[in-house]
Amino acid sequence: MKKVLGLGIIGIVLVSIIVMVFTFMNSSSVSKLSIAEVEGQKVLVDEKGEVVQLRGMSAHGLQWYSSILNENAFAAFKNDWNANVVRLPLYIGENGYAKNPEAMMEKMIKGIDLAIANDLYVIVDWHVHYPGDPNHEDYAGAMDFFKEISSLYPNHPNIIYEVANEPSERGDGVTNDREGWLKVKTYAEPIIKMLRDHGNENLVLVGSPSWSQRPDLAADDPIDDSNTAYTLHFYSGSHSDGHVMNNAKYALENGVAVFVSEFGTSESNGHNGPYIEESDEWLDFLDEHHVSWVNWSASNKYESSAVLMPDTNMDPGEDQVWSDEEITEAGHYIRDRLLGK
Template sequence: MMMRRKILVIISFISVIAILFFIGFSGNNSSSAPSKLSIEEVNGQMTLVNEKGDIVQLKGMSTHGLQWYSAIVNHNAFAAFANDWNANVIRLAMYIGEAGYAQRPEQMMERVTSGIDHAIANDLYVIVDWHVHHPGDPNHEIYEGAMDFFKEISSMYPNHPNIIYELANEPNEGGDGVTNDIEGWRAVKSYAEPIIEMLRESGNENLIIVGTPNWSQRPDLAAEDPIDDDNTAYTLHFYSGSHNDGSLMDNARIALDNGVAVFVTEWGTSEASGNNGPYIEESDEWLDFLDEHHISWVNWSASNKQEASAAFIPYTILDPGENQAWSEDDLTDSGIYVRSKMRGEN
């Protein structure tokens, strides 16, 4: 009788260990729900960390323009990114011009909030991207709804740890845009500061990302005159086939050396046009650089557009179904490459 009792105790102990093991190791690459992100100095560099002070490097996908490619915003797709691709962030690219939010605010708001909800359900950080593209100056009248938009989102998801605010995608010289110099940066800064002030005064401590001049290639300019906020990072965008001479890496180094944080909210394996490639060796060099400096990155794009930078071949159904995984036959060469990088594979 005593022996039987001992055996039952041992079996129960093994069962408990098995349950704990399953809980601890199932799910995506963040073993628990996202925690508050902040920027701290680590080894002399401003770096993204979690609530425990551990270094965080986010890796994930960006949608294409939600006015065109909203089909990716579904639960199964986001679950596939979290669990099969091992992503921990998704970016919602909400264009303002080009038949976007300025013309269809209710529709675009619904697509963004749906994306936020799917991201939260799958333990993904989610970048809410106010996609400044054409025209290139975030102070242009077409963007005048920015303050109300971010006020509404932040009141719907007050201080939610999953949410990251990207206030201006790619300030540029096109369409009455901003110049590629310190004055151009100060124009972007003058736009961003009131929104950041509103978010902070209403209690939202979320990470904020601000775009930089010349299609978000100049975080070094932001470092010359940074925004007075401890949890704001600055964007660097690159495309491996076009930006491979080292100059943009130098811009990132200058920014880091001058005490600001850098976040790559958009990069592609193609040329800047979205075509040709993928440029694998150049992409490897870039990703090694980002890993070395713990710089988070988001790949463009989770779409089935007919271009080399898209992750899915044209006409791929962007809801992968209940198995929550696309086959490799659904992926472009770029999609296969980026997925493998998130999964830590060669």
């Protein structure tokens, strides 16, 4: 076995034991997820075969906003916001994992453990952003990364693997067509095979061309795996003309599961809005079709898509509640939707 993040095989074994003990002591009550056809549509179901819709929050890039990784914040999202899933975006570039693998892996493991301790599903997001081709040499560590995480948390029911965030045309990326999808598919298949060969039955999410707006392309040529869903990303202020929603409808009508692993109430640049009416239309559609959704972002970044006000402490304190004044307009909207208001 190769050394991973400077650890030899003994170190990896010791870390695995520590993680497994931690997991046992903080056992999760969540159910293992799978994909099944219910009333003619592929949806998520639990171990009893009952339909499950995940709804929750995505952190921002962990290299910038890792202070969200604290017990009080995760408890707040679980108990005060009624979320059942969190997403951990591991940027590879932009001073992320490729530059600081040990530090970024520590952050990812911390986030996973916090999610498990708070009975939250957790999306392990290999954040393909720039360049837009997941096969690019910058992302050469993907296989080793997913091997390590899956060995530390073997077949753990809380974990969802997102193997390619947003394939796109940026920086010698993938084209917005069938050829572009084939590049994404060729990248994802060996990772999924590795996970399955090692006994990991976890739900896998795969992005699609044009910033994960083309699950319709995946529906026409899906990956041969029964527990893979295809992500759809949208921002209400930029994707309300029906085109992206029609891509989702096509995918659902043509036999694949769709999972919205990232959406914002702003425009796609993170600014302006929140676009409440457009967001309502989108979330009503997703709820009607039992499509899971995760909001961007659980951060205090100075942009209208963030749910916390700039400079707000991302640790809400021992009461595990952010005050109304600490939550943005977008944050109040998302919290209300999570609470079913």
